[in-house]
Amino acid sequence: MKHSKYWIGAGVLSLSVLSACGSGGGDSSSGGDGGGGEEENYEPDSSLEIVAPAGAGGGWDTVARSAAEGLEEEGIVDQGIGVVNREGGGGANGWSYIHNQEGNPEYSFVASPPLLLVPLNGQSEYSYEDFTPLSNMIADYGAFAVTEDSEWDDLNDLFDDMKENPDDITVVGESSPGSMDHMQFAKIAAGAGVDPSSIKYVSAQDGSALTNLLNGQADVYSTGITETVEQVRAGDVKVLGITAEERLEGDTVSEFPTATEQGIEETFVNWRGFLGPPNMSDAEIAYYEETFKELSESDYWQETRQSYAWEENYMDSEEFEEFLAEEEESMQDLLDEVGIDRGGE
Amino acid sequence: MFRSANKIVSMILIVIAIFYLYLAFQIPAFATGVFTASTMPKAAGFLLILLSIFLFFIKEGESEEDQEKRREAGQHVFYLGGVAVMILLYITLLEPVGFILASTVFIFLCSLFMGYRRHIVNAVTSVVFPLSLYLVFTQLLNISLPPGILPL
Amino acid sequence: MGTFDGILSGLSVAFSVQGMLFVLIGVFAGTFIGMMPGLGPISAIAIMIPLTYNMEPTVALVLMAGVYYGAVFGGSTSSILLNAPGISGTVATAFDGYPMAQNGQAGKALAIAAISSFAGGTVSVVLLMLFAPLLASVAIVFGPPEYFALMLLGLTAIASLSDGSTIKALISAVLGLMFVTIGMDSQTGTTRFTFNNSNLLEGIDFLVIALGLFAIAEICNLIVNRKKTIKNQGNIGSLKLSKQDFKEMSGPMSRQSFLGFILGVLPGAGATIASFIGYITEKKIAKRPEEFGKGAVKGIAAPETANNAATSGAFVPLLSLGIPGSGTTAVLLGALLVLNVPPGPLLIEEQPDLFWGVIISMYIGNVFLLILNLPLIPYIAKVLLIPRPMLISLVIMFSMIGVYSISFSTFDLYLLLAFGVIGYLMKLYNFPAAPLILAFILGGMMEESFRQAMTIANDDLTVFFTRPIALSMLIVALLSFLVPIIRQKKTTSV
Known part of the structure; x- marks a missing residue:
């Protein structure tokens, strides 16, 4: 039965039970009337779109939706935010969708360790390097x-x-x-x-x-x-x-x-952050860093973290990228030790 | 027709089973145990071959009715194929053109092709249904459908 | 707060204006969403989550539970009228529901479905109320060996699912097994038969297969027969059920309320499997099994009772253990977390008002569903009056959009069309579709639990014989396979 196959999504977040259900309709609401930015800095001229590369009700979806809700409720983003579910392939479908949005900085997606593990397992042609890391938000x-x-x-x-x-x-x-x-x-x-x-x-x-x-x-x-x-x-x-x-x-x-x-000197972080399409400009990255930083410090997000028992773990684009590089390397080594080599990247 | 439809079907199924088995034997085994990812596929493939061989030899007389059923389908193959092509176009155009437009055109043309001659009713239905569905999905259920080229 | 106080405060929540209003909204929205092919209870609940953000937890859960069983209730409508299952739990309902509707008895078919759903829903809520804490231990009895035995038991019924050639039924089942192996293997993460297509990584969605083999294949039939005037076409018939009908229904309704409930309690089984197993068992024990598949009263009553009973059953592990036994209850569990109600073994003790509020609201909800649905039947059944050419286009569009709303990928739509073609060819060559569907739904779980059991036992096959529940189910499976053969031999030799 298909529903039992959503296991890649399943381990995705700490709320893995939550996402064990992958299937289901997605939904999105792209509101917002758009609006131009007159400053020199980047300011999106249409509503933002956050992609959850999994079904509605799952773990990525939860992060995407609470972030969108927070950004709107706290008035951090005025252009309106839509959450879109791009389900399938344990995330691979959503990733390829975002990868095709090069030059559209309104798009971003929620990610967590499977963004590293799925490509390493040879199940997606895109790895984190094919995207622009924007900000990490939380750790679990x-x-x-x-x-x-x-x-x-x-x-x-x-x-x-x-x-x-x-x-x-x-x-x-x-x-x-x-x-x-x-x-x-x-x-x-x-x-x-x-x-x-x-x-x-x-x-x-x-x-x-x-x-x-x-x-x-x-x-x-x-x-x-x-x-x-x-x-x-x-x-x-x-x-x-x-x-x-x-x-x-x-x-x-x-x-x-x-x-x-x-006495065991090892840790494992289930990080949750946002990445965008490839090759985003510095101004665009700066816009997102600021936006997510503000969200991370908001009361709304603090409450959200509490109800899901998430830890604050904000990283800006650069830190996030370095962190991802390290994580990927350690995951690759570990997969080799476990004896899984599926010819992934 | 050939001697019996069963024989033809049986041959086709065997070909499918062999292709399936060929792929099944290429599934890499990561587990060390006896039962791996390829165990059930292999079992299913061989079972299909076995059953197809049985199917080849059973003497199951087909009733007149069954043959009539296929003969009739043969007569309408133009319409069956036509609708299939329309569906294909509908799927292909769904995202670029948008749900409302693609569905409107599809419903109108498909109904027409099927012999519906009350054009006004047809036109109204093919606009009203997709439009109201679109509104229900996007506004009420918050499920986004492809807006396509319409300025929505 | 003791149990009694819990019941009292549950009553006060459920019968409050707000409680009643949200039950009503929940079951109404659920029925509607369930009727749409493709949109199922998971989507229905996910849609409701944002609405519940600032609600009182009990009211929110009352609403979401209502949407859930409402969707299961409503899912039968499109199965019966259009052969296009609204949700995966009502695929089995199409087996007899659609033929009955085609015989000009759509009203009767829908009424049977509504009454059996009501019976299954209500009896199971009684069971849920009385035994939820007790059944918590039952919910975890089943390990991989037991699931394997249960799935195998279900599969042995395949031969009995078709009236024609046994060989053809078995071939159809093997095809189902082959389709379910497409995708990533859960136990190793290896991809199988995906042709490097990421759309196939998670396997083929059950509803894509069900809608293809049933709805689209039936469309082909309609295309061929579009000009024939078929007697009874558009005839809805009376809603009234005769005494005889009630007598027929009473057996499946009473048995499947219990069986469906138990299957719902088991994590992983759920409404879809319950509906199939309900259908099979009733066919097996029926005096006239040959009527099944042609519009038998029991053939509608059994799956409809079972799937609704299983829905309440699914609340047992959720509320008493904090274990989500299905995709739908997993979303519910997520929703509970958002509401700051962490579900776990202490929930009934610490939040008795929530537990009892939901249970009591389920009684109310089921009554609402019945009185909402019965009067609507004549109107809903008018769908059949739509002229054939128009109906063909509309059903295609509905199926397409239903599938699209599952995955938002056009790839699944091409698959849907492909399964429609396969389904029609199977129809033309007399291969029954039901065994394929059954093998697809049971086979995947059978393989998974077999391999889990083998890994745990280090490939020692004796695990299946040393565990009493698994062993007894395997014996029943063997008997249900052998007895018909032996009986056949005897009758031919005498």
Whole structure:
């Protein structure tokens, strides 16, 4: 059934369950009457269009919509903003759409680690280098959960067992092998000395990842932090470690130990930012940097971050580009170690 | 017709199955286990060949009705093909020309081609339906349809 | 707050002016969106999310739940009238609904669908209310081995889905299996049969296949027969159901309310699978299975009861565990997060007013749906009075736009046309389309759960025999495959 195939989108954001549903109509509302900018700086002369390269209701869609809503509500953008869903190919369709908009600076799209992972897996011909990084907005982190009665109490317990009997331990996640949930686990495990290619990873969609953890079919659940909070509060699962550098703030999440504090010097950031078509001018980039910076500092965005448990992580275009380059390299190395080489870029 | 339609269909299916199997054998295996990404495709491909062979040999007399059905379809192949071509054009023009215009032209011409002779009713319908659908989708449901060349 | 207080405050929310108003808006919008081919409950809920931003969480969830089951309720209309399934959960409804409508009994078909939907919706809400916390443990019983057994059990019914040649039915099913392998393989991420086309990476959408094989193929039929005057054409018939009809419906309605609900509870199964399994089981146990596919009362009642029951069932893992068992409930879960109601195992305990408010609103919603839909039937069925040439153009346009609104890509429209051609050829050469559809929907999940089970068990096939639920389903599957063959042998030898 097709709906269960949206797994690339599925691991995409911390709210991977959210996007596990890829299908569905998209929608957009391009309002705005346009308006000219008389200043020398770039000012869009028609309404902006933010593309979510996935279906309505998914993770990218959520970021795109809350950003659009925030930019309008806070009066940061007057020209009007439309959100358009360009679904398909785990993002590839949306990316090729934006790539064709060279010279149309009104267009941008929401991105996260799959923008790096999908091309590396050979599933899209465009990589981040084919776009103009505008701004990164937020960061989110992965969590590794086990059932409450599990014998492991911290990541080192788990990884020690894994080194000895990798075949006995099943790791479950929503996304496909080589994508988010798999790679975040592989990265931390590798940091602890586990051979990444020995990890037994099963991909399960439509809520069955958590189900399989709870019924004992799987031993470890690799997911986003948000998904684990309620389960931890109910006492059904415990979180062995999260992929953030430092502990997060918040009621339950502050109890989640980081991998770093357990002596594993690895992190994994699920970043969320905006990129535009290739070869945008400096003035255009500056316009977006300013716009997104303002959004990032707004009350609206602060509230949004809180309700989704996202961390503030603004980067301007240059920082974002450097960050992407580093991330891509580390992902490529990791994929090689995991033993997935699909001839991607 | 050839001896029996089943035999022809069976041959075509075998060709499809072989092509499918050829592709299935090229699926790279990333997993080390016994069951990989190509297991089910291979099983399905061989199953199709097997079933097609059965189909080739079964003596299933076709009723008059079935043959009549195909004969009739043959007579209307011009109309079937014509509508298919219109659909193709409709799809191709949908995004560049826009939903409203493409649908209006499609409904009018297709109904005409199918033998609808009340031109005024036809014209009204072919304008009213796409227009109201467009408004419902874009205004009520917030789903964008291609506006195309109309200044909307 | 105790359960009793929870029910009381739930009642007060559901029966408040605001609560009633939003149930009404929800089910009305849902019915309408469900009727449109292509637009399904996921789109319906996604459309509603922006409206709920500043709403009280209970009211917002009441609205979105209403849209959800409203869409499942309304989805049957276009299946019955045009053979163009409104949503994937109502594909099975077309099997008997469309033939009945073609026999000049469109009114009756729609009435059966509405009443069975109401029954399935209402009985399942009772089950949801009584057993939601208990069933939470049922929702997680199924692991990959159980899902595999369940899907296999469904597939064994393929031969029984057609009246003609068994070989042809099996070939059609194998074609379904082949179509479902197109796309990225979930367990390895390998692409299969995509020809490097990114449009195929996520596989072919179920609705593209269903609309192609049913709606577009039927259009071809209409083109060929456009000038023939067919008796009963445009005849809507009476809405009235006879005592006999009610008697026929009562069996499927009572059984499928339970079965559909349970399947809805299982993450991953959902309304579509429930409707197919409901249809198959009723055909299997029917005294006159040969009537199925030709406009049988039971053939409409079964899937319509099951899909609506499954819809309520899907709320069990969502509300009691915070597990979204389907794409639609995943969007609902996202919406809940936006409303600052994190769904999880503590939701019923901590927010009993929300839980009970939604449940009670579902009773009201189902009543609204029934009284909204029944009087509308004669008007909706007037669609059939549209002259053939015009109907042909309009159905094509509706199917096109429905598919376009799923993916916003014209590629899927070409696919739709291709499946229309395949479907028509299958019709001409007497290959039944239902097995293809069934294999497509069950086969994908069957392969996935089989491979998951094998990875977890390190390729040890005994997992299927050591787990009681999986084993018993496999035994039933084997029996349902063998018994008809043995019975046939006996009757021929006697």
